[in-house]
Amino acid sequence: MGHIEIYDSHIHSEGRSQKELSEMSNSGIKTVNSCAFYPVRPRYPGTLIDLFRKLEEFETYRGEKAGLKVVPAFGIHPRCIPENWHEVIDFLEESQPKIFGEIGLETAEKAEVEVLKAQLSLAKKLDIPCIIHTPRGNKAEITQKTLKSLEELRFPEQLAVIDHVSLETVSEILNRGYHAGLTVEEGKLSERDVLEIIEKFGPERLMINSDTGFTSLDYLSTVRAVSFLLEKGVEMEEIKRIAFENAKEFFRV
């Protein structure tokens, strides 16, 4: 590996131990976005507000101890919508985080679309980049609905990374001008899928991540993906773009 630095653009650092954060750093992962998520649907808006404070104060502290820059991302995940979620939106406006995430649609039911649009409107107004989740089930269909929400709001393409793309969804996402997040994880993309995508579309507006967190095991999948691409003869400059530089520019870190 040596000198390829990695920016893992989507993790949940809360689910990884202090020891594992150090291993990530020692393996070349130097920056991560730690996305807001709560493993049970919260009853109270305050739970998410305190979660954002935890990401901002405590997860960045754990990162520092590990030699890892943790960039907190605040947002209401579609599986984490509490009653009175408008209070969370008010806090987001007040706190102006560097990144909104992860937000998006899971089943695209009415409340999810409403919460997504409220967050996108705010991100547009405040000029904040967004990490937009797409689900495991019905990915193609829900991705379409997600793009529809973005377009209805005339959301600036350069502020949206559509994450967990598949071989099926990536083409349209890139064609419409969005960034695409390549999640290297069992059940999402394999290293070989990443190779296929980079060969077909080139490295622009692509960024890799692990989505590692509370239950997954593989917190070094981006490191393995980079090694695989190197082995397969992908050019160093291209690898650097998808492993670090695209994310660095997109998130302005």
Added chain:
Amino acid sequence: MGHIEIYDSHIHSEGRSQKELSEMSNSGIKTVNSCAFYPVRPRYPGTLIDLFRKLEEFETYRGEKAGLKVVPAFGIHPRCIPENWHEVIDFLEESQPKIFGEIGLETAEKAEVEVLKAQLSLAKKLDIPCIIHTPRGNKAEITQKTLKSLEELRFPEQLAVIDHVSLETVSEILNRGYHAGLTVEEGKLSERDVLEIIEKFGPERLMINSDTGFTSLDYLSTVRAVSFLLEKGVEMEEIKRIAFENAKEFFRV
């Protein structure tokens, strides 16, 4: 190690990854109490209520996946007292957890004493065992104040384990009829300290734990302590008492 099963009576499972919970289980730790703690002082009582729901639903689920029985402990830690903490007490009364923890005093300021006593009164009324933290700083003095709170409420001794005891505090705690938690961790007790305590007082009303969690590294310290005691020739029956049986009885698991 082989056949000595361990009950780690005080951890924060949220701070350990899925992978590490499996390692704990594979190393002989079969039951743990996962104590409520929030790494930044919560602003909202709902944050603690949702945290209890997370411990109850999600941490037990992660435990099952790892082959580890996770017993959730609910309570307001003295460093985690939110505004309107009475709402948390109401939830505790309503939800009737198996264990209250960790509760206790950190600096023994007025609000801490009030919150501790509210929880102890409820535990006495509902007959629920309590894990009672003592702090790193001023341990002897704060332990005295903790015992004073217990006695003012005529709290039943058999419902209180005073945790993180030191060589200095353990004697009085046992003499007064309480259980004592031996935390094997850098800065708390060494394996040699545990040996000294068991040789001096015998194994009754002692239980070992790691207090492993969000920032500490050593999630297998109880396993190492048990190996050390075996090496030093402590009788198997005594080790079993402090490693598993005392906790099992005290927490009624």
